[in-house]
Amino acid sequence: MDGPDSFPALSPKKPQQPGHMVNKITVVGAGNVGATTAQRIAEKELARTVVMVDVAEGIPQGKGLDQWQSAPIEGFDSRVIGSNGYDETAGSDIVVITAGIARKPGMSRDDLLNTNAGIVKQVSEQIKATSPNAIVIVVSNPLDVMCYVAKEVTGFPRERVIGMAGVLDTARYRGFLAEAMDVSVRDIQAMVLGGHGDTMVPLISYTSVSGIPVTQLLAKDKLDAIVDRTRNGGAEIVKHLKTGSAYYAPSAGAVQMVEAIVNDQRRILPCAAWLEGEYGMSGLYLGVPCKLGRGGLLQVVEVELTDAERAALEQSAQAVRDPMAAIKL
Template identity: 30%
Template sequence: MTHPKIAIIGCGAIGTTLAYSLLLRHPHLDIALVNRNPQKSWAKAFDMSHCSPELPDRTIRSETPEECTGADVIVMTAGALPRENGTRADVLKDNVAIFQTLLPTLARNNPHAVLINITNPVDAMAYAAGKITGYPSERVIGTGTELDSMRLRHFTAQVLDLNATELKIQVIGEHGDSMVPLWSLATYRGQSLREICPALDEELKATLLHQTKRAGWDIRLAGEHSCYGIAFSATRIVETILGHSFAPIKISAEIQDEYGLSGTFLSLPTQLNLRGIESRIMPSLSSSERSQLEQSAKIVKKQLDDVDKLL
């Protein structure tokens, strides 16, 4: 029996954490690590392979872009980090160049894969990946606001003394400063959050959203790089594609007239399968949330225009 193959491109903290998470959680899986420095991917895969006596019926190995074939899912984690005093545009230019180097070979050798992008800026780089590979839009996604949704649930549960696993708050739109929290639909144990937690006023919501937006930078300022939360988000996305979960997940993809918008990449709750996007779900938005989403769409569209200029 052929196991699903997951190719993880980039062996930094995110890529290796994702590989280890998948290795621990799922038998019947083949994992390939691909890195521009093959020594690094070999060392990481070699190290993780030593778990095999206690983790049967799964494999992990190192491959070059040329050797990587037959992947069901490709996860892009390779990319440049923001430079000190640098800009988002700097990172975009650097990362588009990296994708142009890696993706043509990977796309040619894996013509039916679903591509998940983690590299920042997530929405714009997912768009770039689609343009470079020529994959159909339903097979190109970004990790989007799945992590933002988890972070906001975590911070909200902390301040309100709630069980985060029973708290449902969705974040949609850009993975960035224009993300849109859907407070109007937030629930706790099936009840409206605003009804059972009157302390959650507009000032507190703004504080919690600011924490969510700043989380990655706060980790960076502490001298570390965010990897565990995003790797876990990507793990959940892979699991959904493989059919281990059927719950909608907040991923970024090309907008196809949802909410009357088009020509941009935004996160919405989405049903996934081995062919990529099965369906996009449009939550009922308040007028304020609708306005925020429209603004988010404009901001991401400007990033996509910048990508077009670089390709």
């Protein structure tokens, strides 16, 4: 019979392959998206210190303390701290920007434009001053334009300013597909490109279930309905919540990107990247397949698109350029 040492039930389970962990990751914004992002980063032990910054007095400190007190139960050693200023964030390896006002029912992402541009501009100035070598992941809406604001204000190269939208849009798309076909979400390979809004482009030609093209498994009208629901995935949640917007899936999307960078995973994920000729476009942020690793954006991957997909991507780009032109920096 085994001795008492064989009772592992009381030791918290550790991640099976602990990554390399960076020194410090900052999350700007301690609202629902920011706080959930910080907790997930800590639980995965992606950084020694996780700093949550927010202008609201006491909120980041209180939430940070609460999160740290979950560490003995969840079994992580990442130290979570909250702050109202940027001194504690100095020298961050990665900064996730979630700050900004959330959508309310009836609002489009573009309605948030100038308010959030002002917020993201201030945040970017602080990041540039305190963490000049950081990789910045933007989550604030309207996403593609906020990435542009962050890149312009920090002056960082495109490798170090990327946006989280495609991972979320793709997760919604995969979730709806899994439901419709009654299969595991794990077996659905898919990618949603374009701007993070009503013009996003789910690539049906690249959607498969364990390698089987989705068009062999679902009728066109069902697929079209799922594409439509994906485009309105955020609005559907806003309508239910009434006083806020999604945060569990957006935070999971941001952390998947952080993890790919910290652990140099070379994952190909749909992210908002600054285009410099790829897909025949330049001078804007757009959701495209990106290879992520320790340096941030390692490569924009160009895939062949059908004529319809290419036209949809062009239309999506225009929907990013218009609000971008309205921004005063």
